[in-house]
Amino acid sequence: MPKPLLVAKKILQESAQAADTQELVQLIVNRIRSSLNVDVCSLYLVDSNEHLTLTATEGLADGAVGNIKLAFGEGLVGTIAQRQHLMNLPYAEQHPKYKYFPVSGEEHYQGYLGVPMIHLGNTLGVLVVQVKETRRFSDEEEAFLVTMGAHLVSSLSGNLQKLLDIESLSDTSNIRRLRGINGAAGVCIAKGWVVKDELSLESIPERSGSGVEFERTRIADALLSTREDLDGETLNNHGGDTLNALMEVYRLLLVSPELSDGIEEELLAGVSASTALKRSMLKQIAVFDAMEDPYLKARADDLRVLAIRIYRQLQNLEPEIIETNEPIVLIGKNISVEHFAKVDSKWIAGIASSQGSSLSHTSVLANALGIPAVVGLDEHNLDDLHGTDIILDGNLGLLIANAPEPIIEEYERLIKLEAARQANLAHLKELPAESTDGKTIRLFCNTGLLADISPGLERGSEGIGLYRSEIPFMVHDTFPTEEEQVKIYRGVLKAYAPKPVVMRTLDIGGDKALPYFPIQEENPFLGWRGIRFALDYRNIQLDQIRAMLLANIGLDNLQIMVPMLSNEEELLSVHRLVDEAISQLKEEGQPVHKPAIGIMAEVPAVIWMLPKLRDYIDFVSIGSNDLTQYLLAVDRNNSRVSHLYSHNHPAVIDAIFLIAKECKRLNIDLSVCGEMASDPKAVLLLMGMGIRTLSMSAFKLPIIKWLVRHADTQECRTILDHVRDLSTTKAIEAHLQAHLEKIGYAKMFGRQ
Structure with missing residues (x-):
């Protein structure tokens, strides 16, 4: 059986050649039918009257298209849509919800599998496949159709049901649909404002000087x-x-x-x-x-x-003036912080640019302001969007210009729905991340720039679980001075005081190189990186530790974390450096003291070394990204093997479970600061392991807090016990997804 994502990709590629809407939906059912080798594949979409209409089929009578309509809860299709749960029936006619439509010609098809197509918690349609024989579809076939439904509903704009109200896209030739990268979540409808000052650094002419x-x-x-x-x-x-x-x-x-x-x-x-x-x-x-x-x-x-x-x-070039008295979508090659400063933020409804990434400052600020952003648009000529009606979908990375009324109405409905959801999340800032059985989970954020400080505080972060101290080193042409480091670290510590700030010592090597100190290695991820480099350049590490201690004076919220630790001697060397720094600074009259010192658990060897390290560490933070890479021998940046990377792999879960068990036995504070901490599925497992501190991107804090407040740690432990008996990542993720749906997460935020 072909992989569902490959089939979906092929459908999306071919969809660009579809002449109209009907050809597009027919393409979908044809490809799915042939991939699964079934007798029938049908697609039902929700129309503007909230009815599920048969929109395309391969196998049923042609006259059924457009003539079979079911309300939510009516028939098998309506039941699937209402429950938002699949049906896999070996004998469809025996189900009490079965409804016969003479026009369909479906009386000969008994094996039945239907899955809901859901976006932002709403059912947009139902995909159905049928066979003549009496049989239950296999788990593999089930997973294929579920994946196809989820992927298609996202990739094909997540709004397929709106297409029912449009006879043909070719009849509305002024519509423009541009795809990009999700910069900041959300949806808006507003007039486009194309910024004019599009200077580029590369285009600056080079000239000789006048002295x-x-x-x-x-x-x-x-x-x-x-x-x-x-x-x-x-x-x-x-x-x-x-x-x-x-x-x-x-x-x-x-x-x-x-x-x-x-x-x-x-x-x-x-x-x-x-x-x-x-x-x-x-x-x-x-x-x-x-x-x-x-x-x-x-x-x-x-x-x-x-x-x-x-x-x-x-x-002496004058910047553009942006004057508006209505909401606008700022559009340009690279919308920067400077553009935000030119207009009252209340009028900025969204951001769209052909440059940028989900981690650029444009996206950071859009997230902080709670407005959608789509960056990396697939078209660079955006000038004709000025003054046009724009729908910006930051959830899907989509810009639609001059959309017809049915699409606008659907997006207006989604905007109201999202506003209600955000209102439900806003109050969480002042509430504890406490499970339904009364267990408190501390939610911290990861950061590396001053620009990332405010979003965390605004979203209720209880501290910084990972401060990437290598950033100041990477933006210099030389190693930064102690004074420069003190100023930067002080700003971070002061912003969060008295909340704790965990500063990771210099972590370069691997994919993080210094421009003034290149490191050439055949296998950099297993080479001279992290604490290995820092201890070989003892003076650089000593200066950094001194700077951290000086920045902490009068604040006392510093914690120091050692990266890439793999043996006891490295940890002892760090302690000697900290002790020496304290001795030097006290001789200089500085009132410094030794902060808590912990390690990152990212090298697998640490798992079995914790008892030997116990006397020298105050806390452990699991760096799930690198730990996963090293356990699975997978470089997640390598496209040839990145599909093998998953922190929900059985071995990774067992390794983290072992760390959690050992830290509890040794009475060591434990946290997780990798991507696993913001993955809702994984968070269920981490809570079940007894891990009570998670650190993540500031923008994931409200979502994870919602999840924590709707989860029961005892139930999470039961889930963990079950998951540890499963042998594949696929089975694990399916089980976790089912529980997310059970507690309402999938309805609130969509499938993960």
Whole structure:
């Protein structure tokens, strides 16, 4: 049997050639029927009257299309739609809900399998396959159809039922449908506003300078003016703390030595101030663009935005003014923080750009403001969208311009539904993450930039479970000074005080390289990375620890975490460095003390070493991403094997269960800070293991808090016991998905 995602991909590729809606839905049923080798495949979609209408079929009578309509709860199809649960029947006619339609010609088909197609908790349709013989469909066939239904309802805009009200897409040729990346969840309908200032760093012309001193003065004045503009925008902004935090990132970059030193080096070569700016910025951008880690890769956008701001000051270019008294969708090649500062945020309904990623500052700010964002659009010519009616679907990464009335009405319904859901989540900020049986789960967030601080606080984060301290090292052209590090760390610790902040010591290597200290290795993920590098450069690690201790003075919320630990001597060496740093600082008159010190459990060897390490650690945090990679020998960034990566693999679950059991026995605080902590299925297992601290992206906090408050830890333990007897990832995820549906998660947020 073909894999469902491959079939879905083929359908989506072929759908682009479909002449009209009917051809599209007919293509779907034809492909599914042939893939499963069944007698009948039918697609029922919910129309504007909330009836399930037979829209396409391969196997039933042609006259049945459009003439078979069922209400929710009526017949087998209506029952599936109402219950939002599949039916697998060996003898369909014997089911009490069976309803016969003479026009269908279906009396000869007994084996019956139907699955609901659900998006955002709503049933949009039902997929049905039938065979003549009396038999129950296999688990594999069941899983295939469920997967097809889920994938198609998402990929084909998640709004198939709206197509019932449109005779043909070719009749509405002014409709534009652009696909992109989900930057921030949500849906909006508003007028498009295409920003005009589309300067690019690469297009800046290169020229010789008019003398080093003259050009040096020009760039200094431009930097000062840029700083003054940032200060002014901060004072007048309507975007809240998150926008202020993003502006602070630019202010820090403006005074960073790598910027000034890089520009100075180019000026001494005899080029103009703008050329020096361009060349020095492009060197830094190239470092981030080359990184595999999407979080770090997205930081290149910040440098581009800042470079263009400085260039405008050099050339005395006036920025665009955005004046509106109605909601707008900001559209452009790269919508930046600067654009947010030009207009009152109450009028910004959404963001759409042909550049950016889900981790860029544009997406960060859109999430913080609670507006949808679609980035990485598949079309670069967006000028004609100015002033048009735009539907922006941040859930699906979709932009629709000039949509017909039925589609608009459907999206208006979804917007009302989503508003009600968000209202249900907003109150959670002030409530504890407490299970139904009274167990409290601490929810922390992961961060690495000042710009990520506010979203966590705004969503009720109880601390920082992972602060990536390598970021300041990666945006420099040299190792940052102790003073520079103190300033950055202090800002993070102060923002969260008295809540705890877990700072991971320098973790480079693997996919995280320093531009000024390249490491060439055949197998970097098993090489010179994390604490291995830091201990070989003892002075660099000592400076960082000193900076953390100094930043913690008067706040006392610092915890230090050691990455990539694989043996006891590494941990003892870290303790010796911390003790030495404390001794030095006390001699200098600084009132420092030793903070809690913990380790990341990401190298599998740690699992069996915990008893030997007990006397030297205060806490353990499971880095589920790397632990999964190392346990399964899978590089998740390698497209050839990434499909084998899953933290719900039986071996990974057993390994984490063993860590949790051992930490409980040894009385060691335990948390999880990898992607597993924000996966709803995995969270059920972690709660069942007794893990009571999770750290994740700030934007996942409300969802996971909702899940915790609707889960019972004793029931989670029962789920865990059952899952540990299962032998495949597929079976595990199916069992976990069933429980999510049982507690209402799937209805609230959709299938995972």
